Amino acid sequence: MALDSSKTTGFKYVGTRPNRPDGLDKVTGRAKFGADAYAPGMLHAAIKRSPHAHARIIKIDTSKALAMEGVKAVVTRADFATGLEGEFGDILENVMAGEKALYDGHAVAAVAATSALIARDAIKAIEVDYEILPHVTDVDAAMQAGAPVIRAGAADASVPEGLHPNVVRYYESGHGDVEAGFAEADLVVEDHFVTEATHQGYIEPHACLGTLGSDGKGELWCCTQGHWYVQKVCAACLGLETSQLRVTASEIGGGFGGKTTVFIEPVALALSRKANRPVKLVMTRSEVFRASGPTSSTSMDVKIGMKKDGTITAAQGTFRLQGGAFPGAPCEMTAMCAFAPYDLKHVHQVGYDVMSNRPKQAAYRAPGSPMAAFAVESVIDELCGQLGLDPIDTRLKNASREGTRASFGPTWPRIGLVETLEAVKAHPHYVAPLKKGQGRGISCGFWFNHGGETAVSLALSEDGSAQVAVGTPDIGGSRASMALMAAEVLGIPYEDIRVTIADTATLGYNEISHGSRVTYASGLATIKAAEDAVQKLCGRAAAKWGIPEDAVYWEDGYAKPSGPNAGDFEPLHIDEITATMGATGGPICGHFEATPEGAGVSFAAHIVDAEVDPDTGKTSVVRYTVVQDAGKAIHPTYVEGQFQGGAAQGIGWALNEEYIYGADGRLQNAGFLDYRIPVASDLPMIDTVIVEVPNPGHPFGVRGVGETSICPPLAAIANAVSNAVGVRMRQLPMRPSRVLEALESAADG
Amino acid sequence: MKYYKPATFEEAVALVAGAEGVTRILAGGTDVLVQMRSDIITPDTLIDIKAIPGTHEITRTKDGGWRLGVAVTGAEMSEHPELGRDWPGVVEAMDLIGSTQVQGRATPVGNLCNGSPAADSVPAMIAAGAAVTVTGPEGSREIPVEQIPVGPGKTSLAKGEIITALTLPPRGAQGGDAYLRFIPRTEMDIAVVGCAVNLRLNGDVITEARMVLGAVAPTAVVVHAAADALVGRTLDEDALTALSDLAEASCNPIDDKRGTIKFRTHTAGVLARRAAKIAYSRAKGATA
Numbered sequence A: 001m002a003l004d005s006s007k008t009t010g011f012k013y014v015g016t017r018p019n020r021p022d023g024l025d026k027v028t029g030r031a032k033f034g035a036d037a038y039a040p041g042m043l044h045a046a047i048k049r050s051p052h053a054h055a056r057i058i059k060i061d062t063s064k065a066l067a068m069e070g071v072k073a074v075v076t077r078a079d080f081a082t083g084l085e086g087e088f089g090d091i092l093e094n095v096m097a098g099e100k101a102l103y104d105g106h107a108v109a110a111v112a113a114t115s116a117l118i119a120r121d122a123i124k125a126i127e128v129d130y131e132i133l134p135h136v137t138d139v140d141a142a143m144q145a146g147a148p149v150i151r152a153g154a155a156d157a158s159v160p161e162g163l164h165p166n167v168v169r170y171y172e173s174g175h176g177d178v179e180a181g182f183a184e185a186d187l188v189v190e191d192h193f194v195t196e197a198t199h200q201g202y203i204e205p206h207a208c209l210g211t212l213g214s215d216g217k218g219e220l221w222c223c224t225q226g227h228w229y230v231q232k233v234c235a236a237c238l239g240l241e242t243s244q245l246r247v248t249a250s251e252i253g254g255g256f257g258g259k260t261t262v263f264i265e266p267v268a269l270a271l272s273r274k275a276n277r278p279v280k281l282v283m284t285r286s287e288v289f290r291a292s293g294p295t296s297s298t299s300m301d302v303k304i305g306m307k308k309d310g311t312i313t314a315a316q317g318t319f320r321l322q323g324g325a326f327p328g329a330p331c332e333m334t335a336m337c338a339f340a341p342y343d344l345k346h347v348h349q350v351g352y353d354v355m356s357n358r359p360k361q362a363a364y365r366a367p368g369s370p371m372a373a374f375a376v377e378s379v380i381d382e383l384c385g386q387l388g389l390d391p392i393d394t395r396l397k398n399a400s401r402e403g404t405r406a407s408f409g410p411t412w413p414r415i416g417l418v419e420t421l422e423a424v425k426a427h428p429h430y431v432a433p434l435k436k437g438q439g440r441g442i443s444c445g446f447w448f449n450h451g452g453e454t455a456v457s458l459a460l461s462e463d464g465s466a467q468v469a470v471g472t473p474d475i476g477g478s479r480a481s482m483a484l485m486a487a488e489v490l491g492i493p494y495e496d497i498r499v500t501i502a503d504t505a506t507l508g509y510n511e512i513s514h515g516s517r518v519t520y521a522s523g524l525a526t527i528k529a530a531e532d533a534v535q536k537l538c539g540r541a542a543a544k545w546g547i548p549e550d551a552v553y554w555e556d557g558y559a560k561p562s563g564p565n566a567g568d569f570e571p572l573h574i575d576e577i578t579a580t581m582g583a584t585g586g587p588i589c590g591h592f593e594a595t596p597e598g599a600g601v602s603f604a605a606h607i608v609d610a611e612v613d614p615d616t617g618k619t620s621v622v623r624y625t626v627v628q629d630a631g632k633a634i635h636p637t638y639v640e641g642q643f644q645g646g647a648a649q650g651i652g653w654a655l656n657e658e659y660i661y662g663a664d665g666r667l668q669n670a671g672f673l674d675y676r677i678p679v680a681s682d683l684p685m686i687d688t689v690i691v692e693v694p695n696p697g698h699p700f701g702v703r704g705v706g707e708t709s710i711c712p713p714l715a716a717i718a719n720a721v722s723n724a725v726g727v728r729m730r731q732l733p734m735r736p737s738r739v740l741e742a743l744e745s746a747a748d749g
Numbered sequence B: 001m002k003y004y005k006p007a008t009f010e011e012a013v014a015l016v017a018g019a020e021g022v023t024r025i026l027a028g029g030t031d032v033l034v035q036m037r038s039d040i041i042t043p044d045t046l047i048d049i050k051a052i053p054g055t056h057e058i059t060r061t062k063d064g065g066w067r068l069g070v071a072v073t074g075a076e077m078s079e080h081p082e083l084g085r086d087w088p089g090v091v092e093a094m095d096l097i098g099s100t101q102v103q104g105r106a107t108p109v110g111n112l113c114n115g116s117p118a119a120d121s122v123p124a125m126i127a128a129g130a131a132v133t134v135t136g137p138e139g140s141r142e143i144p145v146e147q148i149p150v151g152p153g154k155t156s157l158a159k160g161e162i163i164t165a166l167t168l169p170p171r172g173a174q175g176g177d178a179y180l181r182f183i184p185r186t187e188m189d190i191a192v193v194g195c196a197v198n199l200r201l202n203g204d205v206i207t208e209a210r211m212v213l214g215a216v217a218p219t220a221v222v223v224h225a226a227a228d229a230l231v232g233r234t235l236d237e238d239a240l241t242a243l244s245d246l247a248e249a250s251c252n253p254i255d256d257k258r259g260t261i262k263f264r265t266h267t268a269g270v271l272a273r274r275a276a277k278i279a280y281s282r283a284k285g286a287t288a
């Protein structure tokens, strides 16, 4: 019997809210994070970084550092593999500069010493001669004729001729005839929008402990969202055979996309290979700001036409993303997400990936989408305001739904935008009265979600309990969700299941925990692995009863004969089968490997009330409601946590967070004192509403939820502030001085 | 680096006077340790004054004022049953510094001697008329707090001198002080502008007034003209406007990542108004 436990209702475990299995360890300090690993004979490493935004490296003199007592190894680019190209070439260049330092904070050398203090002193003793080159850190400036070229020949074939060499990728899509569409409109609004680079702000700095012998065999412990990827990248950077490097992921103190790539691990391994000792490397907070992967800054133009009844007639957007000193800014994501919530006859979007002398951008929760929503949803808010239309009714009128054509091409399958907008309309927040000085904003948001390569293995113990090995680091309570899904299929209690994040030597390749894929893809694989085990359990029962395997079915933890024809046998409980499994055919395990492709997209809509102090321009977010389609909330508390987390990070991005560069190209606020992430007292309680429109691509209907929640906040907050002050806010962050200027401009008329 | 933990001020002064290179006093360490970690300073000598008897005490002086030991922390000030009744502005200024953890370590004397133009307790202490006892090889002298800072990171203390006590004057009848700062967030931030106001009334009429601004110039700015603008009047709209204009006119700020000249100047006027209202209502007997 081919087992299929697909269902969207009638769950016993799924949808409940048990404590997370890693909770006790985390609140008692037992959980081991990146910096919590120690090894006998371990050395401590530190990295020498460029103080210049753009400079040719003339000479690196490490002799003084090497002569210091306690210094065991120094590495520069010469200690890494050569001849790498493409993605791995870029990562290596970012991990350790070659001919040029490309941004303030770019690594140029590293030291391993017997103490962290000696390592820190030793990097000061490394002398680097630089020839300082002109630099550029702003996206619009980097595209101008005459701007310094970060790297010649970095552009790919997508870039049309005549653009500056810093434009390295170009994306364009759409359908219809936007000019004809604008001609049909009663009102056309066109505006320019700017957002600054922000950092994911994870609380745990990057940390690792690496050992690499002269035999080319290595062990690496690190804080990452994807250890198979780390394995692959490190093997390439060091010229190793991939399988000879075993990587274990630590617990993770936040990643939000920022730990989907590699910054320090190859350095620890190179130092270890040279010193023949384990090497620990931990970034400081200032290194995290200067040399990990913030999000892109953007410069965007959006034009939308609307009829008096709210019908959008055409939409056009141009999105320029600053991606730091390497290609990769998610310009196509920005362009594709921009108009995704709307069913448009005429639409056209363009994206530019632009290099500058800043750290290489990395993913940050729905990379590229929040900025697009900021520009598009601001223009829609402006149109609704000028035409006197209700913002929700207008969005409902134009909403994408099953069967309509997406702005970037495909036809939408079953999606939950309409249900989400209707839930907003029905929410008491939407009609609650506002006080003087307050404004309300709403916004939609969209994210694709992802499937990706996934392998899960499940083993039953003699007592009928189960251990599940997954390969996706738990960045949001996913172990609890995996245990709930396995419990549902096996019919055993949640507490009887232990979920472990396996190391790279234990399972097949698992893609990174990114793209909101874990509950979807590892969840699907867990369900399938549990079904595989159930099938084997049924087989053992069938053998015992002497009936065909397909005459046995599984229910609530028991093998049962499928009907009177199958015979009259007492149901066998799982622990009765596992107790004797050694004698009935050996261990019972289930496994599943695939690249599932049915990740369901997720839409959200947020409602925000903001209050602005008219004397100082300071904004307080006084009420916040997140409404989002989760498909099926496996563990509703952690779904709500994702909703709230996205909103909280969005509040920071909208109001005060920004990378500030000086005229010298140096980052001026590489610390939490001047990089103003919200503190707890800056945030209101964030209300959540879970909408459940099941994803047909997952057995239980799961859609990823981790990223969509950060798509609407920038626009929703900007709309709230704009409505509070009576001026359209087109630039983030909306720090007090900027809002005050807007207020003054409004007063001047 | 050498670390000392003297048992007396004589010993501490002798150590400071005899030390070579970079010397730092370790009070709460919430500036010193942070600066050491981020390579801003690397002291040759670190002198921890917290073991000296009396440095943790808050005592009422004979004249009805207050004497604070140099290791008294923000938390100890906030939790003191009477100090905040006399000088709520000084206590609230100190209480704005950092988090609960930082409050358990940070001292007003450290805040003063660190020399930051944005130090929160300094405008409040100056407005209150606080003084410090400076002790050196030649003995001790008492000087007003406003004479200590001379520029960003710089104090008027001579080599071998340390501060050995902080005093606040008697509050007296119908007085009230207040301190406000502007930050873009709600806490854990550094003042973009700070403003302290200290008033005394006779009935509704102001008889004494002091206003001090922080973070708008290289050192805290005493707005002497505030007294002329307020004394002899009630705190009516005209008085508030005059005060706010004076605050704006007294600013000499810089443009930096924390705020523009324009924003700082404007906000100084806003805070002057707001702080004056609070000080006024406190002087009239309000307890908040």
Ligand SMILES: Cc1cc2nc3c(=O)[nH]c(=O)nc-3n(C[C@H](O)[C@H](O)[C@H](O)COP(=O)(O)OP(=O)(O)OC[C@H]3O[C@@H](n4cnc5c(N)ncnc54)[C@H](O)[C@@H]3O)c2cc1C
Binding pocket: B023, B024, B025, B026, B027, B028, B029, B030, B031, B032, B033, B034, B049, B070, B096, B097, B098, B099, B102, B105, B106, B107, B108, B109, B110, B111, B112, B113, B114, B118, B119, B120, B121, B161, B162, B163, B164, B188, B189, B190, B191
């Ligand atoms: C997280 C955090 C948040 C902060 N927030 C704020 C804030 O909001 N507002 C603000 O103003 N500050 C803030 N600070 C800075 C700091 O906490 C304050 O300046 C604090 O008052 C310093 O006091 P301390 O006792 O820790 O000084 P220390 O670090 O011990 O000393 C500071 C300086 O004073 C000198 N010194 C100390 N005692 C004496 C003495 N008796 N005689 C002579 N010199 C002496 C030392 O040599 C040193 O130069 C913050 C710091 C941190 C870490």
